[in-house]
Amino acid sequence: MAEKKKIKVLVTKVGLDGHDRGAKVVSSLLKEAGMEVIYLGMFQRPESIVRAAIDEDVDVIGLSYLSGEHLIFTPKVVDEMKKNNFVDVLLIAGGTFPAEDIPIMEEMGIDKVFRAGSLTESIVDYINDHVEE
Amino acid sequence: MKQTHAPTAETTSQGDWDDYIKAYYEKPASFKSWSGYDLKEIYTPEDRPGENYKKNSADAGTYPYTRGIHANMFRGRLWTKREVVGIGSPADTHARLKYLSQQGGSGLNTIADVTYEMGLDADHPWAIDEVGLTGVNITSIKDMETLTKDIPLDKVSWSLITASTAASVTMAQYVAVAQDAGYDVGILRGSIQNDPIHFRYCGFRPACPLDLSIKLGSDVMEYCTRNMPKWYYTTVNMYDLREQGITAPQEVAFGFGIAMCYIDELIRRGLDIDEFAPRFTFYVSCHVDIFEEVAKIRAARRMWARLMKEKYGAKNPRSMQFRFAVHTAGCSLVPQQPYNNMIRIAYEALAAVLGGVQSLHCCSYDEPMCLPTEKAHLQALRTQQILAYETGVTNVADPLGGSYYVESLTDKIEEESLKVMNQVEEVGGMEEAIRTEWLDRQFESEAVKRQKELDKGEKLMVGVNVFTTEQEKTTPLGVQKISSSSAKQQVAEVKELKRTRDMDRLNDAIKRLQDDANDGKNLIPAMIEATKALGTTGELLGTVREVFGYPYDPMESIESPFNF
Numbered sequence: 001m002a003e004k005k006k007i008k009v010l011v012t013k014v015g016l017d018g019h020d021r022g023a024k025v026v027s028s029l030l031k032e033a034g035m036e037v038i039y040l041g042m043f044q045r046p047e048s049i050v051r052a053a054i055d056e057d058v059d060v061i062g063l064s065y066l067s068g069e070h071l072i073f074t075p076k077v078v079d080e081m082k083k084n085n086f087v088d089v090l091l092i093a094g095g096t097f098p099a100e101d102i103p104i105m106e107e108m109g110i111d112k113v114f115r116a117g118s119l120t121e122s123i124v125d126y127i128n129d130h131v132e133e
Numbered sequence: 134m135k136q137t138h139a140p141t142a143e144t145t146s147q148g149d150w151d152d153y154i155k156a157y158y159e160k161p162a163s164f165k166s167w168s169g170y171d172l173k174e175i176y177t178p179e180d181r182p183g184e185n186y187k188k189n190s191a192d193a194g195t196y197p198y199t200r201g202i203h204a205n206m207f208r209g210r211l212w213t214k215r216e217v218v219g220i221g222s223p224a225d226t227h228a229r230l231k232y233l234s235q236q237g238g239s240g241l242n243t244i245a246d247v248t249y250e251m252g253l254d255a256d257h258p259w260a261i262d263e264v265g266l267t268g269v270n271i272t273s274i275k276d277m278e279t280l281t282k283d284i285p286l287d288k289v290s291w292s293l294i295t296a297s298t299a300a301s302v303t304m305a306q307y308v309a310v311a312q313d314a315g316y317d318v319g320i321l322r323g324s325i326q327n328d329p330i331h332f333r334y335c336g337f338r339p340a341c342p343l344d345l346s347i348k349l350g351s352d353v354m355e356y357c358t359r360n361m362p363k364w365y366y367t368t369v370n371m372y373d374l375r376e377q378g379i380t381a382p383q384e385v386a387f388g389f390g391i392a393m394c395y396i397d398e399l400i401r402r403g404l405d406i407d408e409f410a411p412r413f414t415f416y417v418s419c420h421v422d423i424f425e426e427v428a429k430i431r432a433a434r435r436m437w438a439r440l441m442k443e444k445y446g447a448k449n450p451r452s453m454q455f456r457f458a459v460h461t462a463g464c465s466l467v468p469q470q471p472y473n474n475m476i477r478i479a480y481e482a483l484a485a486v487l488g489g490v491q492s493l494h495c496c497s498y499d500e501p502m503c504l505p506t507e508k509a510h511l512q513a514l515r516t517q518q519i520l521a522y523e524t525g526v527t528n529v530a531d532p533l534g535g536s537y538y539v540e541s542l543t544d545k546i547e548e549e550s551l552k553v554m555n556q557v558e559e560v561g562g563m564e565e566a567i568r569t570e571w572l573d574r575q576f577e578s579e580a581v582k583r584q585k586e587l588d589k590g591e592k593l594m595v596g597v598n599v600f601t602t603e604q605e606k607t608t609p610l611g612v613q614k615i616s617s618s619s620a621k622q623q624v625a626e627v628k629e630l631k632r633t634r635d636m637d638r639l640n641d642a643i644k645r646l647q648d649d650a651n652d653g654k655n656l657i658p659a660m661i662e663a664t665k666a667l668g669t670t671g672e673l674l675g676t677v678r679e680v681f682g683y684p685y686d687p688m689e690s691i692e693s694p695f696n697f
Contacts (some may be wrong), residue, residue, distance in 0.1 A: 016263050018245040018336010021377055025578055025584045042336055067247060068266045068503060098502040098612040099605050116469030116501045118599045120588045
């Protein structure tokens with residue numbers, strides 16, 4: 001099999017939310033699935049996230065939200081991506097969201113939302129299927 | 134309906150009925166407890182040879198309190214039905230408190246939001262976006278006045294959930310409001326979470342440097358010991374540790390390790406163990422494995438009694454009694470098929486009550502989706518009320534005591550918890566385990582194990598890896614929205630307060646706080662005065678932080694407005 005470039009994923013918290021168990025677990029398991037993962041950690045702002053994504057030239061940005069801040073920060077992250085013309089990237093989000101917010105998040109520019117209770121396989125498969133060669 | 138856990142298949146030509154037929158032959162997927170212990174088919178007297186009832190169990194109300202801290206348990210008084218509340222502004226939160234009190238809640242319980250826990254004022258640049266999203270921000274005494282408006286503080290029992298170093302400010306704000314209203318603080322009843330050490334693991338590391346956590350946490354404990362004899366001044370938070378993904382014995386062992394950090398500091402300050410240990414309480418998780426959770430609680434009671442008596446030389450029986458509140462496990466709930474959460478919560482609450490809980494918060498079913506709606510909050514309270522008034526579980530103390538299985542599992546959890554406590558000792562004690570990030574590594578590896586158990590189907594969870602269905606389009610009882618206008622109003626009020634207060638009075642009060650911090654004094658009295666002088670959460674904590682060599686602002690984006 002030909003050597004395939006590893007998919008590069010940036011996983012990050014946004015704002016003050018401290019629930020980082022999920023973001024860390026997903027980071028570990030994406031690594032085990034053969035991806036390169038940069039876990040940016042807590043206390044990130046839209047600017048620092050997009051800056052890091054550009055610097056690392058990632059294929060995927062994964063935002064972790066568990067404190068109801070998703071509708072506040074998502075448009076800011078998307079705006080920052082547009083401002084930097086860094087849009088050719090998969091933008092996914094994970095965490096705790098009411099069902100009603102999922103179409104809103106998709107409208108805002110999230111490609112796929114993974115709620116708490118998602119199995120790792122569903123995330124890995126989605127990324128593998130949607131990151132362009 | 135998809136079933137990933139397939140039992141021995143019986144082939145049939147009946148097409149659509151295959152699943153039905155397979156299900157008939159089904160066996161459980163595993164015979165392990167939630168924490169992973171192999172369980173036997175049946176437990177008998179032979180599982181506990183040489184059982185010494187008086188030494189290891191004893192009647193409820195008798196050392197080592199395995200069976201409960203009161204002889205008559207719920208016959209004397211039901212547990213406190215204390216639902217956590219923290220939504221939007223202090224006024225929004227006050228309104229929800231009032232609603233729950235009208236519905237039969239018996240204890241007030243308010244929770245700080247992320248901004249307050251981080252020690253940020255509502256007008257801090259990092260706070261403006263998030264104020265009120267996960268609880269309530271008390272920036273100044275004015276907010277505390279709004280929160281406590283018309284509530285008879287001398288009669289209610291109030292649980293203040295601020296865990297970080299900001300708990301010292303919360304205590305000062307509560308005392309200041311009570312004093313201003315003319316109450317004798319010596320008669321106030323309630324508790325404050327005040328466990329900054331554990332809170333570094335909940336994302337608040339910048340607000341909770343280890344030395345400052347021990348210092349301010351212990352200041353609250355010392356102040357309350359001397360001035361507020363009815364106040365429980367720490368709720369060592371084993372629950373949040375468990376939510377990291379660890380096992381039941383790890384929850385007990387790590388929680389006790391953190392408790393001992395405070396105890397050792399208070400003893401170092403010259404307090405006698407029996408002066409303060411009776412006011413120690415714990416916040417315990419109840420996960421979904423009913424028997425293991427009951428066993429964990431029973432083991433924790435026995436271990437705490439022995440630790441206090443044997444290691445610390447306590448003589449007062451109250452020092453040896455493990456008093457605890459339960460928060461049903463938020464991490465056991467999922468947004469898939471959300472009604473199922475009500476059932477999980479009910480089982481977890483049952484475990485708490487069978488374990489002899491003092492105070493209970495049932496999660497609302499919408500925990501993995503949003504803050505509780507009023508309807509969801511009410512349902513959680515009703516879950517407690519059905520347990521308390523309909524099921525008969527309140528009649529007898531420790532109803533599972535004497536079960537060969539539960540007694541064996543209690544022994545097992547005790548044995549495993551002691552092993553973990555020894556591991557902590559081997560790495561140099563809890564403070565060292567924290568400093569070297571040994572504890573972080575335990576949390577991270579356990580959390581990955583938990584996810585793999587679900588991924589591989591070793592643990593089953595309905596709606597997650599078995600009996601999955603299409604994602605729901607709506608949340609059954611609606612979605613709790615946080616009013617952005619009340620957040621904006623709170624920010625505006627804080628700005629106005631900062632513009633109009635008496636700066637001379639405030640400067641004097643902040644200077645005294647700074648001096649007391651430099652002199653190594655207990656900081657709560659100076660914080661109370663600074664609060665009354667309209668000093669804010671960020672200002673009080675920032676002043677103390679600078680004395681300890683930390684940046685004024687944990688987010689390092691603003692400077693101290695004080696210049697002495």
